[in-house]
Amino acid sequence: MERVSDKDVKVIHSQLGRSVDNVLGVEKRCFCGFPQVVLSYPIRDGKPFPTIHYLTCPHLRKEVSKLEEKGYIAKYEELVKSDPELFEKLRIAHEKVISKRLALLKPEDSTWSSVLSSVGTGGIRNWKTIKCLHLHLADYLAGIDNPIGEMVYNLIDQKECDNCYCKSF
Secondary structure: OEEOOHHHHHHHHHHHOOOOOOEEEEEEEOOOOOEEEEEEOOEEOOEEOOOOEEEOOHHHHHHHHHHHHOOHHHHHHHHHHHOHHHHHHHHHHHHHHHHHHHHHOOHHHHHHHHHHOOOOHHHOOOOOOOOOHHHHHHHHHOOOOOHHHHHHHHHOOOOOOOOOHHHHO
């Protein structure tokens, strides 16, 4: 993980259209050098925030939204429910996210560890469901061997924008 700079925070704010206060670092950058995936602290505003890998890239967020509109969440849920090998790979990915999340906790926030260890990526309780494709792709791009994220990534033809869009921020 690369530490987040003040410039990164400004770009991330523009990418998401809202302020961010729990970003710890940049996990993946695009070819233009802008954040694509950030690592977030698992506590926000004094409450658990289980999504530690956040997809910030406007291009990728748009591409993933198109896949969600085409029904890929339901398609992948059916695959996970019908393919034990795929579910096992996904289960391992959830466990890796949980381990990474718990390792980020400061001692003063350890009271939240039981809550944060009981949910998978993005706060998912039932690991045979797919909450959203964005978080699975974010996990995958952050180095978690997430099979759903990998399938999403492979469906995206253009992996990065061609005009360094975030430069306008």
